[in-house]
Amino acid sequence: MNQANAKPATVIDAHELSKVYNGHQIPVRAVDNVHLHIEEGEFTAIVGPSGSGKSTLLHLIGGLDAPTAGSVILAGTDLTQLSENELIDFRLHNIGFVFQAYNLVPVLTARENVGFVMQLQGVPREEREARVRTLLEEVGLADKAESKPGKLSGGQQQRVAVARALASKPRIVLADEPTANLDSVSAANLLDIMARLNRDENITFLFSTHDQRVIEKARRVITLVDGRVVSDEIRQ
Amino acid sequence: MILSIAWRNIWRNRVRSLLVIGSIALGLWAGAFVIAFAWGLYQNNIYDVIHRQFSHVQVHHAQFGPDMDPHSLLRENDTWTIAAEAPGVRSATTRLVVSGMISSPTMATGMKLFGIRPMEEALQTELNQVLMEGSYFPSNRKDQLYIGEKLARKLRVKLNGKVVVTFSDTSNNITAAALRVTGIYRSRNASLDERIIYTEHGTLATLLGVDGCSFHEAALLLDDSASLAPNVARLAAAYPAALVQTWKQLSPETDMIISSFDLYMYIVVGIILLALTFGIVNTMLMAVLERVREIGVLKSVGMNNRRIFSMIMLETLFLSLLGSPLGIVLAWFTIWWTGTVGIDLGMFSAGMSQFGFSAIVYPALEPSKYINIAVMSLVTALLASAYPAWRALQLKPVEAVRKI
Ligand SMILES: Nc1ncnc2c1ncn2[C@@H]1O[C@H](COP(=O)(O)OP(=O)(O)O)[C@@H](O)[C@H]1O
Ligand SMILES: [Mg+2]
Numbered sequence A: 001m002n003q004a005n006a007k008p009a010t011v012i013d014a015h016e017l018s019k020v021y022n023g024h025q026i027p028v029r030a031v032d033n034v035h036l037h038i039e040e041g042e043f044t045a046i047v048g049p050s051g052s053g054k055s056t057l058l059h060l061i062g063g064l065d066a067p068t069a070g071s072v073i074l075a076g077t078d079l080t081q082l083s084e085n086e087l088i089d090f091r092l093h094n095i096g097f098v099f100q101a102y103n104l105v106p107v108l109t110a111r112e113n114v115g116f117v118m119q120l121q122g123v124p125r126e127e128r129e130a131r132v133r134t135l136l137e138e139v140g141l142a143d144k145a146e147s148k149p150g151k152l153s154g155g156q157q158q159r160v161a162v163a164r165a166l167a168s169k170p171r172i173v174l175a176d177e178p179t180a181n182l183d184s185v186s187a188a189n190l191l192d193i194m195a196r197l198n199r200d201e202n203i204t205f206l207f208s209t210h211d212q213r214v215i216e217k218a219r220r221v222i223t224l225v226d227g228r229v230v231s232d233e234i235r236q
Numbered sequence B: 001m002i003l004s005i006a007w008r009n010i011w012r013n014r015v016r017s018l019l020v021i022g023s024i025a026l027g028l029w030a031g032a033f034v035i036a037f038a039w040g041l042y043q044n045n046i047y048d049v050i051h052r053q054f055s056h057v058q059v060h061h062a063q064f065g066p067d068m069d070p071h072s073l074l075r076e077n078d079t080w081t082i083a084a085e086a087p088g089v090r091s092a093t094t095r096l097v098v099s100g101m102i103s104s105p106t107m108a109t110g111m112k113l114f115g116i117r118p119m120e121e122a123l124q125t126e127l128n129q130v131l132m133e134g135s136y137f138p139s140n141r142k143d144q145l146y147i148g149e150k151l152a153r154k155l156r157v158k159l160n161g162k163v164v165v166t167f168s169d170t171s172n173n174i175t176a177a178a179l180r181v182t183g184i185y186r187s188r189n190a191s192l193d194e195r196i197i198y199t200e201h202g203t204l205a206t207l208l209g210v211d212g213c214s215f216h217e218a219a220l221l222l223d224d225s226a227s228l229a230p231n232v233a234r235l236a237a238a239y240p241a242a243l244v245q246t247w248k249q250l251s252p253e254t255d256m257i258i259s260s261f262d263l264y265m266y267i268v269v270g271i272i273l274l275a276l277t278f279g280i281v282n283t284m285l286m287a288v289l290e291r292v293r294e295i296g297v298l299k300s301v302g303m304n305n306r307r308i309f310s311m312i313m314l315e316t317l318f319l320s321l322l323g324s325p326l327g328i329v330l331a332w333f334t335i336w337w338t339g340t341v342g343i344d345l346g347m348f349s350a351g352m353s354q355f356g357f358s359a360i361v362y363p364a365l366e367p368s369k370y371i372n373i374a375v376m377s378l379v380t381a382l383l384a385s386a387y388p389a390w391r392a393l394q395l396k397p398v399e400a401v402r403k404i
Helices: A054-061 A084-094 A110-121 A125-138 A154-167 A184-201 B002-010 B014-054 B078-084 B118-125 B149-155 B201-208 B225-238 B252-259 B261-290 B292-300 B305-341 B346-355 B367-394 B397-402
Strands: A010-021 A028-039 A043-047 A069-074 A095-098 A172-176 A205-209 A220-225 A228-234 B057-060 B089-104 B107-116 B131-134 B144-148 B162-168 B174-185 B196-200 B217-222 B243-246
Touching: A010 A054, A028 A054, A028 A228, A043 A054, A043 A184, A054 A069, A054 A172, A054 A205, A054 B397, A084 A095, A084 A110, A084 B305, A095 A154, A110 A125, A110 A154, A125 A154, A125 A184, A154 A172, A154 A184, A184 A205, B002 B305, B014 B118, B014 B217, B014 B252, B014 B261, B014 B305, B014 B367, B057 B225, B078 B089, B078 B217, B078 B225, B089 B118, B089 B149, B089 B201, B107 B118, B107 B149, B107 B162, B107 B201, B118 B217, B144 B149, B144 B162, B149 B174, B174 B201, B196 B201, B217 B225, B225 B243, B252 B261, B261 B292, B261 B305, B261 B367, B292 B305, B292 B397, B305 B367
Parallel strands: A043 A205, A043 A220, A095 A172, A172 A205, B107 B196, B144 B174
Antiparallel strands: A010 A028, A010 A069, A220 A228, B057 B217, B057 B243, B089 B107, B089 B162, B089 B217, B131 B174, B144 B196, B162 B174
């Protein structure tokens, strides 16, 4: 009712975030003093040319990498204060990841890949199986539940990866160029599924891309160049 | 789930996993068999030491000593008769023994001459069974001599040839007697064959100037080693002043070999397992490094270090749980089979008999040893997998995820 009027919860609050790689000779500022504020329900794209720092930024936000300076507060927790094991546990319950490729455990079926994360969380069996079914239906792969990743197309694998990322009921799904290895039809299909999940289930997505057709589907576009945010536009 | 992932992971590279399983199996099989074979050799050695040489228990006069003082005699009395027929005693005999020289027309050499009771001795040491040529004390003649083939050749004396034995009698006089070679033997112990010669008890008694009840050495062969303690006690009571010794005391080197067997076994198994360790570490390390990206993804989605570690450990555990029983079953079968039919070392026996080993070996291994080997290999597999599993923990998820 008045939910629409209520101020949406903050999911990500990143301050003065920097990551410097001490490369061969000169230090590389992969992420340079980035401020980022993401609210629940956003469908945001990080765009920029290759090497602009998109992956690094997503890794910092997801607690996969530690920033050189600044802080990341995700759902109220300061990631820089967590130990390695606390971070893994935090990711398990709060963040869903979709990488460019090789997201799935090759020896597990689609159903098992999706259920796996919930099993790590200790979700009871019936609840788990019901949710796996729902998720596979949502990504349109109910009929591929018993297939191993090797038997799925690239697009199908990425859809399973999205289902897997959602399985843990995370606060946010971080997707690093999820469509980079897909043909345009599969890419559009994947984005449509993500957009629908965002719209219908209020799932927060933050994804990187340099594909123009993918960018068009985003509702907010943050552009990175050389690790700096050069534009941040909200579309309607 | 981790269990099932680990199990499926080992079948991703079927050939490699089968190779590891195979080498674990082969290593344990070879190790167990080598040990069982050695044990078989030792058993033969012990059997020979007891049944062909010392019997279970021997009695000597306390002063008899290594110099074999001819005066240090004991006498067969009523208590001896009782001891010789006590329960658990398979056979018993008494002997006279002197050391001296044996000479033929061409050659003279040192010897040890036993005066034996041929019938009893045959039961005691199967001396009749090593006969090569002639007969084993064929008549009642008082000049029969039974000598080793090697010695006969050395003295260049043939069957029915005459030799002269010289030694000091109980009055400290040098006695010489001409004896006829009526039997030539070849025992399994070539070094003894060259020195030990036998005549009848009565013959040697007469030459020494003692009566037929006197002896230097009594030997008791028992049904089994369980009867050892009571019979040693009985003999000690019968001859309170004498020296009663078991075969372990008479042949301390044999006893030592037996007690060092366990150590020997652990060394052999240890070396094999060390080699296996390198194989396992290498394979599992390959398996980890091949899956860097996958392990990175697993860490990214929330699989913690404990679970990653368990997964890699479980993979190794599965390999060794498949390999070890296979190796042990193979070993058990091989040992059972060769232990039943025996392994004839005929082609090496000329050399083996030098060391007092029999030619047919029956490999054997106690059940508890199989368990020890299995446990050792399991522990090794776990230790060997710890390093690759630890390496998997060291992977930083970002670095892994960046590797495409
Ligand atoms: N581990 C690293 N060591 C050194 N430099 C790195 C490392 N990872 C990324 N970089 C550099 O950081 C910059 C940003 O990289 P990245 O975040 O992968 O960009 P994008 O994802 O936008 O292509 C690039 O210049 C890249 O070469
Ligand atoms: Mg990138």
